[in-house]
Amino acid sequence: MTLSSEQHSSRFSLDFTVYDDDLPDGQRWSTYLDVERLCRGPEPVPDWVVTGRGAIDTELGVLKTGKEADVFLLRRAAPGTDGVVMAAKRYRSAEHRSFHRSTTYTEGRRVRRSRDQRALVKGTAHGREVASGQWAVAEWSALVRLWEMGLPVPYPVQIDGTELLMELVTDADGLPAPRLAATRPDADLLAAYFEQVRDALGLLARAGLAHGDLSPYNVLAAGERLVVIDLPQVVDLVANPAGPDLLLRDCTNLCTWFRRRGLEVDEHDLFGDVIAQAW
Numbered sequence: 001m002t003l004s005s006e007q008h009s010s011r012f013s014l015d016f017t018v019y020d021d022d023l024p025d026g027q028r029w030s031t032y033l034d035v036e037r038l039c040r041g042p043e044p045v046p047d048w049v050v051t052g053r054g055a056i057d058t059e060l061g062v063l064k065t066g067k068e069a070d071v072f073l074l075r076r077a078a079p080g081t082d083g084v085v086m087a088a089k090r091y092r093s094a095e096h097r098s099f100h101r102s103t104t105y106t107e108g109r110r111v112r113r114s115r116d117q118r119a120l121v122k123g124t125a126h127g128r129e130v131a132s133g134q135w136a137v138a139e140w141s142a143l144v145r146l147w148e149m150g151l152p153v154p155y156p157v158q159i160d161g162t163e164l165l166m167e168l169v170t171d172a173d174g175l176p177a178p179r180l181a182a183t184r185p186d187a188d189l190l191a192a193y194f195e196q197v198r199d200a201l202g203l204l205a206r207a208g209l210a211h212g213d214l215s216p217y218n219v220l221a222a223g224e225r226l227v228v229i230d231l232p233q234v235v236d237l238v239a240n241p242a243g244p245d246l247l248l249r250d251c252t253n254l255c256t257w258f259r260r261r262g263l264e265v266d267e268h269d270l271f272g273d274v275i276a277q278a279w
């Protein structure tokens with residue numbers, strides 16, 4: 001396990017790392033209790049979350065590589081149990097990352113430590129590390145907040161640096177859920193899906209928020225239920241001047257897909273309906 005701890009006094013600062021010498025490659029001791037309480041998911045913690053000391057995390061492989069992050073499957077199990085498979089979203093640092101999510105989203109957000117701010121501005125390696133950590137924290141905060149609001153999002157299990165562990169969204173067979181874009185629902189299910197989208201956007205808007213990168217690729221189809229993912233750029237509809245434009249884009253991305261599948265919906269109607277709930 002990588003235990004990183006800093007001890008501060010007026011005289012020294014100490015960093016140390018403990019490696020999982022005693023575990024094979026691809027395994028580590030569960031990091032659940034290593035992170036601070038606020039880096040663990042909100043109460044009530046669902047029954048399926050493995051919380052005990054002595055549990056082992058096992059890498060099962062890549063689920064999907066993305067533009068900013070890669071999503072892996074990770075099993076966490078107490079000794080002698082099957083445990084649970086989670087999604088581990090790991091934000092890339094350094095060169096591996098592209099930076100299309102930019103100041104449109106971050107306007108109004110501040111970086112506290114000035115060294116971090118300088119590094120971000122200069123685009124140094126440290127700056128890129130800070131940036132990916134910030135996206136991870138941003139997504140973590142959004143997941144926690146939206147989960148607590150009752151939005152259909154994966155339960156956030158923990159955040160540790162640039163790694164976010166969350167509920168794996170599954171389909172009716174227990175396999176990782178397909179993205180909405182890959183599904184061909186019949187007319188009834190299509191209409192039911194659209195109502196779920198409308199409800200989710202409305203709930204977000206009543207909290208003054210928009211997703212900001214919503215598309216049929218960032219919505220998963222868990223059987224008859226939709227789950228919204230990929231939330232690091234959640235936008236403040238009121239404070240961010242680009243908020244309404246981003247909401248309209250979200251509505252357009254989704255309505256375009258629903259129309260293509262045969263449901264006559266209009267992005268301006270949806271937008272009007274949703275934004276009215278924000279004020």
Ligand SMILES: Nc1ncnc2c1ncn2[C@@H]1O[C@H](COP(=O)(O)OP(=O)(O)OP(=O)(O)O)[C@@H](O)[C@H]1O
Pocket residue numbers: 063064065066067068069070071087089154166167168169170176177178179217218220229230231
């Ligand atoms: N909790 C989850 N349960 C099941 N699958 C997930 C989960 N989180 C992510 N995925 C899968 O991983 C993919 C990438 O996740 P996400 O969209 O959060 O990351 P991203 O780096 O922004 O990817 P992209 O650049 O493709 O948008 C998703 O499209 C989905 O297929």
Ligand SMILES: [Mg+2]
Pocket residue numbers: 066217218230
């Ligand atoms: Mg995505």
